[in-house]
Amino acid sequence: MKKIKRNILLNPGPATTTDTVKYAQVVPDICPREKEFGDIVRELTRDLVKIVHGEDNYDCILFGGSGTSGVEAVISSVVPADKKILVVSNGAYGTRMAAIAASYGIGTINYRIPYGDYPDIAAVEELISQNRNSISHMGIVHHETTTGMLNPVEDFLALARRYGIELIVDTISSYAGIPIDLRINDYDYIVSTANKNIQGMAGVSFVICKNSLLNGRAPAGRSYYLNLYQQYAFLKNSGQMQFTPPVQVIYALYQAVKEYFLEGAENRFKRYRENWQILINGLLEMGFKLLLPLEHQSGLLTAILDPQDKNYHFNEMHDYLYHRGYTIYPGKGAKESTFRIANIGEIYSTDIKDFLNNLKSYLNQYDIRYF
Numbered sequence: 270m271k272k273i274k275r276n277i278l279l280n281p282g283p284a285t286t287t288d289t290v291k292y293a294q295v296v297p298d299i300c301p302r303e304k305e306f307g308d309i310v311r312e313l314t315r316d317l318v319k320i321v322h323g324e325d326n327y328d329c330i331l332f333g334g335s336g337t338s339g340v341e342a343v344i345s346s347v348v349p350a351d352k353k354i355l356v357v358s359n360g361a362y363g364t365r366m367a368a369i370a371a372s373y374g375i376g377t378i379n380y381r382i383p384y385g386d387y388p389d390i391a392a393v394e395e396l397i398s399q400n401r402n403s404i405s406h407m408g409i410v411h412h413e414t415t416t417g418m419l420n421p422v423e424d425f426l427a428l429a430r431r432y433g434i435e436l437i438v439d440t441i442s443s444y445a446g447i448p449i450d451l452r453i454n455d456y457d458y459i460v461s462t463a464n465k466n467i468q469g470m471a472g473v474s475f476v477i478c479k480n481s482l483l484n485g486r487a488p489a490g491r492s493y494y495l496n497l498y499q500q501y502a503f504l505k506n507s508g509q510m511q512f513t514p515p516v517q518v519i520y521a522l523y524q525a526v527k528e529y530f531l532e533g534a535e536n537r538f539k540r541y542r543e544n545w546q547i548l549i550n551g552l553l554e555m556g557f558k559l560l561l562p563l564e565h566q567s568g569l570l571t572a573i574l575d576p577q578d579k580n581y582h583f584n585e586m587h588d589y590l591y592h593r594g595y596t597i598y599p600g601k602g603a604k605e606s607t608f609r610i611a612n613i614g615e616i617y618s619t620d621i622k623d624f625l626n627n628l629k630s631y632l633n634q635y636d637i638r639y640f
């Protein structure tokens with residue numbers, strides 16, 4: 270197997286992958302309607318549910334598309350015509366949930382606060398009380414990748430239960446990177462994607478959903494392509510996706526899931542944590558300031574305040590690092606101007622240490638001192 274050039278992706282996905290995952294895409298041509306492919310899909314969906322301990326009462330529904338397609342499939346399918354969704358948005362991805370709902374004409378109540386503020390559960394409860402009988406669903410992002418904030422989704426689940434509301438959680442950037450146990454926190458719908466902490470390729474999203482919410486429900490039918498119920502019925506009956514799947518991406522995901530189990534959930538979590546700890550210690554030592562207090566951070570991505578130095582230009586820093594093999598990421602509308610560094614994917618503490626040395630060289634070369 271020829272080694273493929275290794276880039277250290279410090280953007281929050283698509284993440285750095287193993288060569289074995291990359292090569293898993295090189296398979297004999299196959300018609301995805303064949304039983305052989307159906308068997309792969311069945312095993313894969315079972316394993317994706319297993320990762321979050323939902324074997325007893327959850328099913329997994331795949332969609333060809335990026336993570337947003339999974340979020341859009343749930344929102345467009347599950348909210349009844351005469352009901353509303355309440356969205357907690359303290360980042361771009363919460364705001365996107367509200368925008369998706371609005372684009373389908375779904376009544377939306379948007380609890381919107383500055384990107385980087387911690388959600389106030391009492392304020393959300395107040396909004397629910399004001400709209401007592403009209404809210405059927407609540408949407409929230411687990412790890413808000415805009416800022417690196419880990420939202421208190423467990424508390425929102427308790428709130429949703431108190432009011433008989435179903436909870437949709439965007440776990441796109443937390444799934445497989447932070448332990449999620451559906452036996453303890455029985456979210457109604459969680460959504461993720463192949464190309465983040467599970468370390469597969471971009472092109473497939475998945476919804477893990479309580480099967481009691483799928484069986485016997487009439488399709489809302491707002492979207493033709495992203496119809497959760499229709500896709501579920503196809504997968505259940507035949508192991509096939511309704512429309513042509515991204516075949517090779519699915520083979521890569523199948524391999525990535527095997528490698529996840531081989532590494533072990535705990536070890537992956539520990540590796541990511543160690544990466545993060547080394548990263549933030551190094552950043553703080555150099556003088557950088559972080560957007561969020563440590564206790565609100567996910568440990569998967571860090572939003573760092575842009576230095577207040579006339580010599581600092583994000584694009585210059587990006588290019589300096591990019592040419593040395595490290596891809597960093599700009600900010601995305603946080604309440605203060607930031608850039609972002611993720612520590613997920615097939616990367617190790619030595620990669621983070623090497624990255625920090627390169628970052629230090631950049632600061633020295635451009636004489637950046639004011640943070």
Ligand SMILES: Cc1ncc(COP(=O)(O)O)c(C=O)c1O
Nearest residue numbers: 335336337362412414439441442
């Ligand atoms: C929390 C979260 N939600 C949604 C998305 C959108 O995913 P995609 O770009 O795969 O559609 C992202 C992407 O980074 C994300 O981090």
